[in-house]
Amino acid sequence: MGKTRSAPTLNDVAKAAGVSTATVSRCLNSPERVVESTRKRVMQAVESLGYTPNFAARVMAANRSFTIGAIIPTMDNAIFARGLQEFQDQLRESGYTLLVSSSAYDPEVEREQIRTLVARGADGLLLIGYARDAEIYNYLEQHQIPSLVAWSYDPRVQRPSVGFSNTAAMGELARKVILTGHRQIAMISGKTKGNDRAQSRVEGVRLAMTENSLDPDTLTLIETTYEIEKGAEALRKLMNLSPRPTVVICGNDVLAAGALREARNLGIQVPEQLSITGFDDIELAEIVSPSLTTVHVPHREMGRKAAQELVEMVEGRSEGRSVCIDTRMVVRHSLAGPPDLP
Amino acid sequence: MGKTRSAPTLNDVAKAAGVSTATVSRCLNSPERVVESTRKRVMQAVESLGYTPNFAARVMAANRSFTIGAIIPTMDNAIFARGLQEFQDQLRESGYTLLVSSSAYDPEVEREQIRTLVARGADGLLLIGYARDAEIYNYLEQHQIPSLVAWSYDPRVQRPSVGFSNTAAMGELARKVILTGHRQIAMISGKTKGNDRAQSRVEGVRLAMTENSLDPDTLTLIETTYEIEKGAEALRKLMNLSPRPTVVICGNDVLAAGALREARNLGIQVPEQLSITGFDDIELAEIVSPSLTTVHVPHREMGRKAAQELVEMVEGRSEGRSVCIDTRMVVRHSLAGPPDLP
DNA sequence: TTGTATGCGTTATCAG
DNA sequence: CTGATAACGCATACAA
Numbered sequence: 001m002g003k004t005r006s007a008p009t010l011n012d013v014a015k016a017a018g019v020s021t022a023t024v025s026r027c028l029n030s031p032e033r034v035v036e037s038t039r040k041r042v043m044q045a046v047e048s049l050g051y052t053p054n055f056a057a058r059v060m061a062a063n064r065s066f067t068i069g070a071i072i073p074t075m076d077n078a079i080f081a082r083g084l085q086e087f088q089d090q091l092r093e094s095g096y097t098l099l100v101s102s103s104a105y106d107p108e109v110e111r112e113q114i115r116t117l118v119a120r121g122a123d124g125l126l127l128i129g130y131a132r133d134a135e136i137y138n139y140l141e142q143h144q145i146p147s148l149v150a151w152s153y154d155p156r157v158q159r160p161s162v163g164f165s166n167t168a169a170m171g172e173l174a175r176k177v178i179l180t181g182h183r184q185i186a187m188i189s190g191k192t193k194g195n196d197r198a199q200s201r202v203e204g205v206r207l208a209m210t211e212n213s214l215d216p217d218t219l220t221l222i223e224t225t226y227e228i229e230k231g232a233e234a235l236r237k238l239m240n241l242s243p244r245p246t247v248v249i250c251g252n253d254v255l256a257a258g259a260l261r262e263a264r265n266l267g268i269q270v271p272e273q274l275s276i277t278g279f280d281d282i283e284l285a286e287i288v289s290p291s292l293t294t295v296h297v298p299h300r301e302m303g304r305k306a307a308q309e310l311v312e313m314v315e316g317r318s319e320g321r322s323v324c325i326d327t328r329m330v331v332r333h334s335l336a337g338p339p340d341l342p
Numbered sequence: 343m344g345k346t347r348s349a350p351t352l353n354d355v356a357k358a359a360g361v362s363t364a365t366v367s368r369c370l371n372s373p374e375r376v377v378e379s380t381r382k383r384v385m386q387a388v389e390s391l392g393y394t395p396n397f398a399a400r401v402m403a404a405n406r407s408f409t410i411g412a413i414i415p416t417m418d419n420a421i422f423a424r425g426l427q428e429f430q431d432q433l434r435e436s437g438y439t440l441l442v443s444s445s446a447y448d449p450e451v452e453r454e455q456i457r458t459l460v461a462r463g464a465d466g467l468l469l470i471g472y473a474r475d476a477e478i479y480n481y482l483e484q485h486q487i488p489s490l491v492a493w494s495y496d497p498r499v500q501r502p503s504v505g506f507s508n509t510a511a512m513g514e515l516a517r518k519v520i521l522t523g524h525r526q527i528a529m530i531s532g533k534t535k536g537n538d539r540a541q542s543r544v545e546g547v548r549l550a551m552t553e554n555s556l557d558p559d560t561l562t563l564i565e566t567t568y569e570i571e572k573g574a575e576a577l578r579k580l581m582n583l584s585p586r587p588t589v590v591i592c593g594n595d596v597l598a599a600g601a602l603r604e605a606r607n608l609g610i611q612v613p614e615q616l617s618i619t620g621f622d623d624i625e626l627a628e629i630v631s632p633s634l635t636t637v638h639v640p641h642r643e644m645g646r647k648a649a650q651e652l653v654e655m656v657e658g659r660s661e662g663r664s665v666c667i668d669t670r671m672v673v674r675h676s677l678a679g680p681p682d683l684p
Numbered sequence: 685t686t687g688t689a690t691g692c693g694t695t696a697t698c699a700g
Numbered sequence: 701c702t703g704a705t706a707a708c709g710c711a712t713a714c715a716a
Contacts, residue, residue: 007485009692009693009694010693010694010695011693019702019703020702020703020704021693021694021695021703021704022695022696022702022703022704022705023701023702023703025694025695025696026695026701026702029695033701033702034701034702035701035702038701038702052457052460052461053461053693053694054402054461054463054692054693054694055398055401055461055462055463056397056398056399056401056402056407056462056463056692056693056694057398057402057692057693057694057695057708058693058694058695059397059398059694059708060396060398060399060402060692060693060694060695060707060708060709060710061693061694061695061696061707061708062694062695062696062708063695063708065398074427075417075423075426075427075430076420076423076424076427077420077423077625078418078419078420078423081417081418081419081420081423082418084417085416085417085418085444088417088443088444097441097458097462099439099441100442101430102427102430115394116439118394119394119395119396119397120397120398120439121396121397121398143349228625228628228629257625257629258629260629261628261629264631283419283570284626284629286570286603287570287599287600287602287603287626287629287630288629288630288631289606289630289631351708351709351710352709352710352711353709353710361686361687362686362687362688363687363688363709363710363711364686364687364688364689364710364711364712365685365686365687366710367710367711367712368685368686368711368712371711375685375686376685376686377685377686380685380686395709395710396708396709396710398708398709398710399692399708399709399710399711400709400710400711401692401710402691402692402693402694402708402709402710402711403691403692403709403710403711403712404692404710404711404712405692405711
């Protein structure tokens with residue numbers, strides 16, 4: 001167990017290069033402010049010592065952490081993974097590191113994680129959806145932490161966001177469903193409480209019904225957590241109803257996949273006897289059989305744009321703009337006309 | 343734009359409570375070392391000021407960050423998500439925060455991310471698989487950063503790991519495949535270069551063949567990246583071979599799902615005309631149709647145990663133990679006997 | 685049990 | 701263009 005030298009510091013580099021720590025620091029942070037000759041010498045020392053700046057010290061001195069925090073509802077399925085991956089890659093390019101937490105859709109947990117992230121000096125925060133206590137937003141404002149909402153976009157809300165209109169997107173799908181001839185409509189939604197995406201998607205369906213002279217109150221709605229099992233469970237319940245729905249609109253692809261699986265187990269032909277639709281267009285949607293008619297959300301684009309905007313905000317170049325991402329319906333095989341269209 | 347007060351510091355709390363900063367610090371870190379009465383007073387001040395310790399300062403002073411880093415190959419599919427979620431939850435219970443990066447299966451990127459994580463003061467690192475340059479391990483040792491390997495377990499390697507034997511797990515599956523009557527065996531593997539999990543899985547198949555008097559050199563092997571599309575592509579190539587394989591063993595469920603989809607597109611009946619197997623048993627495996635025969639990996643258990651062990655290591659209570667997690671084969675519908683078994 | 689004083693590694697300000 | 705030096709907020713050894 002020999003004595004191990006610990007990480008070299010600015011001081012070590014300075015000594016090795018025969019300059020002051022200030023100069024070394026400058027070489028690293030604003031190289032143009034130091035002459036070629038000394039810079040070269042310094043960089044060589046940095047290289048040969050394998051120097052890496054101490055992050056905590058840097059944060060303390062500069063009062064910036066080059067860290068962006070993100071709190072997502074779950075890491076458990078692909079829905080957020082893809083967008084976040086792109087978000088992270090884009091951040092990295094701008095010199096930031098991403099710190100992710102997942103809240104398990106629990107507002108209390110989210111609150112705590114936001115505090116942790118702020119305590120860790122996050123320069124900015126990415127939040128999913130608008131819906132959360134005003135207290136949290138106040139807290140962020142007090143601490144001067146720029147925050148950006150993603151996955152939702154609503155022009156009525158005065159808060160920077162990079163997302164899409166869940167209402168409009170689901171509305172388009174529902175209109176298509178109705179146009180296809182369905183009248184007995186059921187929906188398996190995620191829990192709407194504290195989840196504006198889920199709420200808006202339900203609203204989208206209701207709006208489409210109203211527009212087409214269907215009573216939105218006749219929508220059979222089941223709320224559940226976003227798990228495959230739950231989607232299956234919900235479908236089972238729906239199939240015991242009479243009259244049976246001819247179409248089940250699901251709040252996302254995961255629920256739809258569960259519903260699809262259960263339909264198969266029950267010996268119900270999709271789409272001949274029952275239509276099922278999803279939302280998100282994760283890879284799953286194309287793999288299940290029959291493939292899912294769903295709404296495509298450009299997650300990567302959203303992640304990239306969110307990163308760009310948040311960095312602008314953090315660096316004081318933007319007060320917080322909002323970006324609306326376009327979604328589009330993807331028609332595949334799980335949607336067809338109702339079984340006994342006269 | 344009013345002047346916003348910035349976060350309260352230890353000093354503020356100390357003043358408010360009428361004690362020294364040292365006492366406040368103690369109240370927070372080792373409450374038992376301060377009398378009830380003062381502690382109560384201090385805690386009250388902490389509460390009312392909404393004090394949260396400044397993370398960077400804490401790291402600098404204590405020379406510990408309560409941060410664990412993890413570098414995973416990809417966040418893009420469910421394979422690592424589930425285990426990591428549990429890893430994170432368990433860490434949180436022990437008071438640690440998780441910092442995740444993904445390397446996109448690129449050793450160079452991984453190297454850089456490890457350095458970043460270390461510079462950020464990570465107390466310990468979780469790495470996926472053993473295979474990486476000795477230089478990296480040396481670097482970690484030099485910096486005294488405990489590291490734990492996950493997703494792989496090999497008793498021959500002297501390095502703490504919490505994982506499973508990829509060879510044995512895939513071997514079991516391959517034995518089953520052979521026992522079912524298959525002789526024309528093909529495999530779609532992930533890129534084996536720098537990926538010991540992929541390597542071991544191929545090895546597992548070869549071992550099983552050898553054990554059953556099949557020449558392992560007759561294994562048709564395609565290596566590709568872990569994407570659905572690539573699985574599909576590979577299957578297409580395999581189906582043009584003659585003689586055609588009667589079974590395609592895939593390196594993971596994602597590749598298998600792609601292969602399955604392509605088989606369907608080509609009008610090939612699975613499992614009647616072709617058997618396909620996966621690995622990992624992510625949710626996908628049960629959802630696709632036919633459902634996948636695969637190897638179940640208890641990702642959550644692995645994540646939890648990895649967190650426990652790594653914390654022990656970081657806190658100096660363990661020199662680094664290894665834990666072998668049990669996998670089990672899951673037989674579903676995608677595997678059957680070869681089409682023209684005499 | 686509590687307070688004092690010092691150091692952690694950078695950045696940034698201000699002279700030179 | 702470069703060098704001293706003062707913060708930054710906290711933990712801890714040491715003193716009281």
